[in-house]
Amino acid sequence: MNTPRHRSVLLAVAGTALTLSLTACQSDGDSTSKSSAAPAATVASSTASAQPASDKDTSASEGTGSTGSARSTGAKGSTGSTGSAGTSGSTGEQASASAPVCTAGDVTITAATQDGPPYTHIVLTAKNTSRHFCRLTGFPHIQFLESHKQDVPAVAKSKPATPVVLAAGAPAYALVKLSDGGVDEDNEPVSAFSVTLEGDSTVIAVTAPGSDGIAVDPAKALTGYWTPELRNGADDF
Structure with a gap:
């Protein structure tokens, strides 16, 4: 038989049980909210940590760029090549200056008249027919006649300021005066000369x-x- 006291005890027990149940539910809800917040914090941390990596990539690419520009700026090879070209040019000049003297076997000499009649001058052409450089020094030593064994005199003002160096196939010239072109001169016919x-x-x-x-x-x-x-x-005489 349930008495009022017994009912009070039962109600008290039931109330305690309900309180415990609500407390347990609230505790579960807090833990669930905390656990769901944790992944969000992890993602933020990953994003924050990823940002410096991006900055590092940028600086790395900039470093590469600066290295590339340094290489292009440091293209000293072009300057060096210019210097080597100058060296090779001076070497070529030195080689020409030290070329051997031209001999009769190095050149072919031909003669042609200059201007029109009266033909008072001829031009001698000495062409380097060898395969190397040679220096053509002085003037041609000419003898026109067997009766005159002296060499034809040279005109000093026609002397060039620098040595005449002939490359293979290159010509040099010498102007030769024959006479004054007067009818009263003591001219002699010449078909060949030395x-x-x-x-x-x-x-x-x-x-x-x-x-x-x-x-x-x-x-x-x-x-x-x-x-x-x-x-x-210089060659007018």
């Missing part, structure tokens, strides 16, 4: 230009020095 080079006693026979040869006054004949090209003034 030329020797300085430093070589070999006689080179040169055919005179024209079908009738040339008229030479031995007293008026003059020769210029060998030059790479004929020059106005």
Whole structure:
């Protein structure tokens, strides 16, 4: 039989049980909310840690760029190549200056008239027919006639300022005066004459230009020095 006291006891027990149950539920809810918040914090931390990595990548790429620019800036090879080109040029000049003296075997000499009649001058051309550089020194030593064994005098003002160095196949020239072109001169016909080079006693026979040869006054004949090209003034005599 349930008495009022017994009912009070039962109600008290039931109330305690309900309180415990609610407390347990609240405790579960707090733990659930805490556990769901944890992944969000982890993601934020990962994002924060990823940011410096991005910064490192940027600085690394910038470092690479600076290295590349340093390489392009440090392209000293082009400057060096310019220097080497200058060296090679000076070496070539030194090699030309030290070239051996041209001999009769190195050149072929031909003669041609200059200007029109009266033909008072001829031009000698010495072409380097060898396969190497050679220096053509001085002037051609010319003898027009067997009766005149003296070499034709040279004109000092025609001497070039620098040595005449001929590459393979290159020519040099010498202007030669035959006479003054006067009718009263003591001219003699010449169909061929001899030329020797300085430093070589070999006689080179040169055919005179024209079908009738040339008229030479031995007293008026003059020769210029060998030059790479004929020059106005220096070669006018």
